Amino acid sequence: MGKYFGTSGIREVVNEKLTPELALKAGRALGTYLGGGTVVVGMDTRTSGEMLKSAVISGLLSTGVDVIDIGLAPTPLTGFAIKLYGADAGVTITASHNPPEYNGIKVWQPNGMAYTPEMEAQLEAIIDSENFRKAPWNEIGSLRTANPEEEYIREALKFIELENSYTVVLDTGNGAGSVLSPYLQRDLGNRVISLNSHPSGFFVRELEPNAKSLSALAKTVRAMKADVGIAHDGDADRIGVVDDRGNFVEYEVMLSLIAGYMLRKFGKGKVITTVDAGFALDDYVRPLGGEVIRTRVGDVAVADELAKHGGIFGGEPSGTWIMPEWNLTPDGIFAGALVVEMIDRLGPLSELAKEVPRYVTLRAKIPCPNEKKARAMEIIAHEALKAFDYDRLIDIDGIRIENSDWWILFRPSGTEPIMRITLEAHTEERARELMERAERLVRGAIARA
Structure with a gap:
């Protein structure tokens, strides 16, 4: 851990350690580090989002970097937009699953992968030196806004196809997934019932999707006789799943199921996970031609391993999944569509979950x-x-x-x-x-x- 950057970017209580001044410096540091080019900037639904996003954008523009502001956007959409617009980096203003008083700044590479600790250390050194690049008045960066949601859905529908239609209950936790996840599910042909989908920045449930925080989702799945319940955290880089009987599917079980499905979909290969993942994954994917490789905890380490050594799928037992055929950004929204495709191909989730060994x-x-x-x-x-x-x-x-x-x-x-x-x-x-x-x-x- 560095002075500003932790295991997932800068993440602090707003107006205590994470101030507009620090956000401005982070923007200036990133612009100085890049030395030019274009950066995509998005934010989750937190009340401090606009304040911090404006400060980061100001910092970037001052160094001569052009900015594409995609506004309220889940992290997966930022990752997608970087590639869509051929940008040199991306920034998400988010504190992911932390409580609403927190916010954060997470930086992304051109391939959709988060900045590594080594890259973040270089940004920290620039922040501390205050040796920022200052563009002359006539070379200050330009700012434009864009909305890549339609392109995201269009591209996702090339990967995922359903033969039948399903009832999907979606709990986006008042987070940024609200603006994208229900629409992708609808365009797949599903009947969508939304919970907590008003992107207010005031969270009515704990943002980490777990059995306790998703009790309302589980009840709704049972009441509506739905086929599946899908939930996201604040920036929708993670997924939590409730099966057709209204039971939360443990992270380890879901990790095994989706890794197995990716092997069925794309062929034999490596599955990258972290040192805190259990044996169930190995035991479940081995017969399907999967080889499990473990790395450090964190989506950066998983994406790094996928980028270096290839692999069919990467995931953590926290509901963070990376599908390299799609992008190296953790993507709970695309993951939600994949879960429904898996049900479409293989049968009800409650039955599939029985196949995964329990320890x-x-x-x-x-x-x-x-x-x-x-x-x-x-x-x-x-x-x-x-x-x-x-x-x-x-x-x-x-x-x-x-x-x-x-x-x-x-x-x-x-x-x-x-x-x-x-x-x-x-x-x-x-x-x-x-x-x-x-x-x-x-x-x-x-x-x-």
Whole structure:
């Protein structure tokens, strides 16, 4: 984590750490870094969006960079517009699934992938040096507005086709997905029932799509006898799914199902996921010709791996999916259309979900001051290697040790002063016993750090 940029761009409480002054500097830094060209700028529905977007645009224009303002736009639409207009970068003003008092600035590359930590570090250096490019009065960038929604839908319909029509309940959480997701589903030929689709910036549910926050969606699916319920977070880069019986489909199960469907749709190949993804994915996709490769947590790491090594699909167990045949931007809206196509081809979601193996997953958060994280991880690495009898170690992001029937991941949070433990085992008893030992080890390491 850098001084301004965290695991997903700049993300802070508005008018505390994230001020118009910082947004202006971020725009000036990006324009200086690019040295010219064109940048697409979009925003989610937060009340601070216009304020921060205007500041970023001013900064970009001052360096001589041209700006295409696409206004209220989900993150996937920004990613799509960068490629559509042949832009040199994109910026989304969003705090994704954070509460409404937060906002953020996330920067995208020409191929639709987010800026890497190395690129963000260069932007930070420019912000701190304040050595910004200043265009002469007659070379200041030009500003135009555009709306790429129709083109997005037209292109998506070339990838996704339904033989039948379905009843889809869509909960966009009062976020930016409201302006696009229902329309794509409608143009696929579905009957769409919208929930929380007024893009007000005042969120009536927790934005992270999970079983608790989607209780209204689940009830509506049951009441309307719908075929599926689909939900997004604030900028619609993620997806949560409720099946035809009104049950939330766990992220791990959905990740396995869609990865399997992508292998069926596009052929055998690599599936990229993160170190916190469980064994169910491997067990489900292997018979379909899928090879699972794990990387660091975060959509940037997944997209980076896809860009470098190819792959049919990339996804995290948080509902963030990347379909490289479509774009390297995480896209919950396109994902929603894919889920309906999967149902169309393979049958009801409640039946499909039964095919995915279920294991016992446990998670723990242990308080750990940020300044102790590095030393605590060194102690954990040393102790864990002695305390557990394991077959394989992955240390690209935290430490993951695994055996044929269990795995444990020790990882410091990138956004909070906590240490995370995630583990999976075949039985509840084994999982609890492993968690007890893992928690004891982590608490001891933090105390000694």
